Amino acid sequence: xxxxxxxxxxxxxxxxxxxxxxxxxxxxxxxxxxxxxxxxxxxxxxxxxxxxxxxxxxxxxxxxxxxxxxxxxxxxxxxxxxxxxxxxxxxxxxxxxxxxxxxxxxxxxxxxxxxxxxxxxxxxxxxxxxxxxxxxxxxxxxxxxxxxxxxxxxxxxxxxxxxxxxxxxxxxxxxxxxxxxxxxxxxxxxxxxxxxxxxxxxxxxxxxxxxxxxxxxxxxxxxxxxxxxxxxxxxxxxxxxxxxxxxxxxx
Amino acid sequence: xxxxxxxxxxxxxxxxxxxxxxxxxxxxxxxxxxxxxxxxxxxxxxxxxxxxxxxxxxxxxxxxxxxxxxxxxxxxxxxxxxxxxxxxxxxxxxxxxxxxxxxxxxxxxxxxxxxxxxxxxxxxxxxxxxxxxxxxxxxxxxxxxxxxxxxxxxxxxxxxxxxxxxxxxxxxxxxxxxxxxxxxxxxxxxxxxxxxxxxxxxxxxxxxxxxxxxxxxxxxxxxxxxxxxxxxxxxxxxxxxxxxxxxxxxx
Numbered sequence: 001x002x003x004x005x006x007x008x009x010x011x012x013x014x015x016x017x018x019x020x021x022x023x024x025x026x027x028x029x030x031x032x033x034x035x036x037x038x039x040x041x042x043x044x045x046x047x048x049x050x051x052x053x054x055x056x057x058x059x060x061x062x063x064x065x066x067x068x069x070x071x072x073x074x075x076x077x078x079x080x081x082x083x084x085x086x087x088x089x090x091x092x093x094x095x096x097x098x099x100x101x102x103x104x105x106x107x108x109x110x111x112x113x114x115x116x117x118x119x120x121x122x123x124x125x126x127x128x129x130x131x132x133x134x135x136x137x138x139x140x141x142x143x144x145x146x147x148x149x150x151x152x153x154x155x156x157x158x159x160x161x162x163x164x165x166x167x168x169x170x171x172x173x174x175x176x177x178x179x180x181x182x183x184x185x186x187x188x189x190x191x192x193x194x195x196x197x198x199x200x201x202x203x204x205x206x207x208x209x210x211x212x213x214x215x216x217x218x219x220x221x222x223x224x225x226x227x228x229x230x231x232x233x234x235x236x237x238x239x240x241x242x243x244x245x246x247x248x249x250x251x
Numbered sequence: 252x253x254x255x256x257x258x259x260x261x262x263x264x265x266x267x268x269x270x271x272x273x274x275x276x277x278x279x280x281x282x283x284x285x286x287x288x289x290x291x292x293x294x295x296x297x298x299x300x301x302x303x304x305x306x307x308x309x310x311x312x313x314x315x316x317x318x319x320x321x322x323x324x325x326x327x328x329x330x331x332x333x334x335x336x337x338x339x340x341x342x343x344x345x346x347x348x349x350x351x352x353x354x355x356x357x358x359x360x361x362x363x364x365x366x367x368x369x370x371x372x373x374x375x376x377x378x379x380x381x382x383x384x385x386x387x388x389x390x391x392x393x394x395x396x397x398x399x400x401x402x403x404x405x406x407x408x409x410x411x412x413x414x415x416x417x418x419x420x421x422x423x424x425x426x427x428x429x430x431x432x433x434x435x436x437x438x439x440x441x442x443x444x445x446x447x448x449x450x451x452x453x454x455x456x457x458x459x460x461x462x463x464x465x466x467x468x469x470x471x472x473x474x475x476x477x478x479x480x481x482x483x484x485x486x487x488x489x490x491x492x493x494x495x496x497x498x499x500x501x502x
Contacts (some may be wrong), residue, residue, distance in 0.1 A: 011272075016435045016463060017343070018273045020265065051302065092268070095400035104408070108382060112375060121372040124363060131359060135404075149346035149411070153386075156407040157355070160400070184267045212267060 001249070003044045004084045005033040006075070006091035008052025010068040014098055014156065024092035026052030028220065028237050032088055033060055035241035045082075047074050049091065068093050068161045075164060079171040086248055087168050088178045090208070096158035102139035103151030110134050169203045176248055178224075179204035184212045188223075195225040206247065208240065252500070253294045255335045256284040257326070257342035259303025261319045265349055265407065275343035277303030279471065279488050283339055284311055286492035296333075298325050300342065319344050319412045326415060330422040337499055338419050339429045341459070347409035353390035354402035361385050420454040427499055429475075430455035435463045439474075446476040457498065459491065 007029020009022040029046070030053045037044040037057040046055055047063045054062055063078075065071045071093060078084070114130045115122050122130075135157060168177050179202050181195050195209035207225045214221035222240040224232045224247060232247065234240040258280020260273040280297070281304045288295040288308040297306055298314045305313055314329075316322045322344060329335070365381045366373050373381075386408060419428050430453050432446050446460035458476045465472035473491040475483045475498060483498065485491040 014271065017275075017433070018271060018345075020269060021262075021272050022269045024268075094269075096405050099404065104383070104386060108379065111382065112379065115378065116375045121374050122378075123372050124367045127366065127373075128359065128363065131362065132355070135355060152411055153350065154347050154409045156409065158405045158407065160403055182268070 001036075001042050001085040002082060003033075003036050003042055003086045003088065004047070004075075004078055005029050005036075005044060005088045006047045006071070007033070008049030009092040010049055010071055010094045011066055012094045012097045012158075012161075013067065014101070020094060020096075020098075020158075022092045022094065024049070024052070026054070026091075028240060029053075029088070029090040030055045031237045032090065032241040032244060033057070035238070035245055036086075045078060045084075047071065047078070047091070068097060068164065072162065072164050072167070075168065076171065079168065079175075084172060084175050086176045086178070087172075088244065089165050089168065090178075090180045092182070093164055094161055097161050099157045099159040100136075100139040101154060101156050103148075104153035104155060105151055106138060107134070107155060110138055163202065165202045165204070176205045177203065178206045178208060178244060178248070181207055181209045182212060183209075186211060192223060192225060192231070195223065196229075199225065199227050206244075208244065252287075252292065252336040253296075253333060254284075254287050254337045254339065255296050255298070255326075255329055256280050256287075256339045257298045257322070258284070259300030260343040261300055261322055261345045262317055263345045263348045263409075263412075264318065265352070271345060271347075271349075271409075273343045273345065275300070275303070277305070277342075279491060280304075280339070280341040281306045282488045283341065283492040283495060284308070286489070286496055287337075296329060296335075298322065298329070298342070319348060319415065323413065323415050323418070326419065327422065330419065330426075335423060335426050337427045337429070338423075339495065340416050340419065341429075341431045343433070344415055345412055348412050350408045350410040351387075351390040352405060352407050354399075355404035355406060356402055357389060358385070358406060361389055414453065416453045416455070427456045428454065429457045429459060429495060429499070432458055432460045433463060434460075437462060443474060443476060443482070446474065447480075450476065450478050457495075459495065 008026030009024035012020045026048050033044050033046045033055040034057050036042045037060050045061045050064055050066055063074050065074050111134050114134055165179055181198055183191050191209050191211055195207040198207050209223045218237050220237045222234050224243055232243055234243045259277030260275035263271045277299050284295050284297045284306040285308050287293045288311050296312045301315055301317055314325050316325050362385050365385055416430055432449055434442050442460050442462055446458040449458050460474045469488050471488045473485050475494055483494050485494045
């Protein structure tokens with residue numbers, strides 16, 4: 001079988017020197033990739049964030065990416081070049097990317113000018129329209145430079161990134177897709193209900209649900225949720241890797 | 252001589268899973284530390300960001316830190332515990348840390364309520380006071396959780412971090428302090444004038460000035476600026492390390 005694993009985290013550029021990142025190390029993804037690759041009949045490709053842990057097996061093809069946009073390009077390229085039987089999308093993709101940045105002082109100055117330049121008082125409708133307009137435009141002329149640090153408060157305005165996971169089945173409807181959901185300090189019931197919703201929302205065949213508070217080193221509680229409501233549970237990263245392989249290769 | 256080198260970058264937490272980082276690798280700082288430590292008469296301590304490159308010399312004491320606040324604690328601890336002859340502060344310290352986060356929709360809703368709940372129109376003064384007040388409070392109740400990604404635009408409001416470099420001579424007025432200034436794609440004249448201003452502003456004995464566009468691998472143009480106006484220039488990381496050691500140990 002041909003298997004695509006994504007792992008680690010994307011990084012979103014703030015300016016020439018700064019970026020937004022996440023704590024995903026890629027360790028679980030690398031173990032999943034190695035666990036498939038040890039069987040001779042599996043060909044594994046591993047798309048990973050820069051700095052993420054990579055699998056040990058040298059037969060695995062590595063594709064490093066930086067931003068969520070890089071990830072989108074890499075996944076589209078793989079799925080339009082090869083037929084993948086399985087896609088395991090464990091990468092922590094940034095939900096947001098930079099739109100524009102401005103200081104609180106700039107926001108105040110530009111809003112006051114836009115609102116009160118022509119009139120002494122303004123009503124709610126004028127205010128609503130002006131706020132959205134000013135927020136969308138502020139600071140866009142300074143893009144790509146290092147943001148000045150002379151102001152007391154800086155505002156970073158982020159916009160949502162496209163849902164890359166939803167593109168996978170659009171390109172290859174017949175692949176078996178495993179999505180991942182990480183929440184922080186929620187109940188098991190809540191975690192599983194969110195994971196079940198994701199099956200339909202992101203067009204996944206399975207969702208691996210986990211909670212950051214149940215992860216420490218190789219100790220890692222993971223639930224594999226499937227559309228028929230069945231559920232399997234594992235307690236370490238190697239167990240999660242084996243649970244995914246067994247479920248996907250013996251169905 | 253006892254020498255403190257800081258290197259790599261700090262990371263500032265956005266929420267439980269995300270953080271703001273910078274591209275500093277610590278490579279130059281690690282070479283500077285190794286270059287001092289190879290002489291028997293120097294004792295080197297190396298404070299570095301997590302994931303940064305560390306020196307090869309095993310005699311160097313390593314102190315890893317995550318945030319700018321961790322850095323402040325570590326530097327204060329070192330400077331109140333030992334007398335350092337030289338402090339080389341090459342670490343890229345985040346100028347900003349998280350204050351609060353909120354969606355654009357939340358901002359609009361809360362501002363409208365604060366502004367137009369009691370009156371149909373408002374004047375400039377009311378607006379100015381209300382905006383600052385709402386910006387300062389929004390989203391503070393959600394701190395430390397993973398920020399929801401259900402909104403189209405997210406605003407991160409950052410506040411300035413304290414200038415850690417200014418604390419160094421306050422604790423040890425007799426140490427020799429080297430500050431670093433990285434700019435992006437500026438003229439040599441501009442870079443050197445900013446570096447000269449920093450000597451007084453940050454109470455440094457020397458400033459190592461460099462431009463990101465003149466750095467590629469070990470090729471690295473650096474200017475060591477001193478208060479008497481004298482200037483030395485180096486073209487690689489090892490040359491910069493040697494220039495700093497020669498200047499500081501033979502003065």
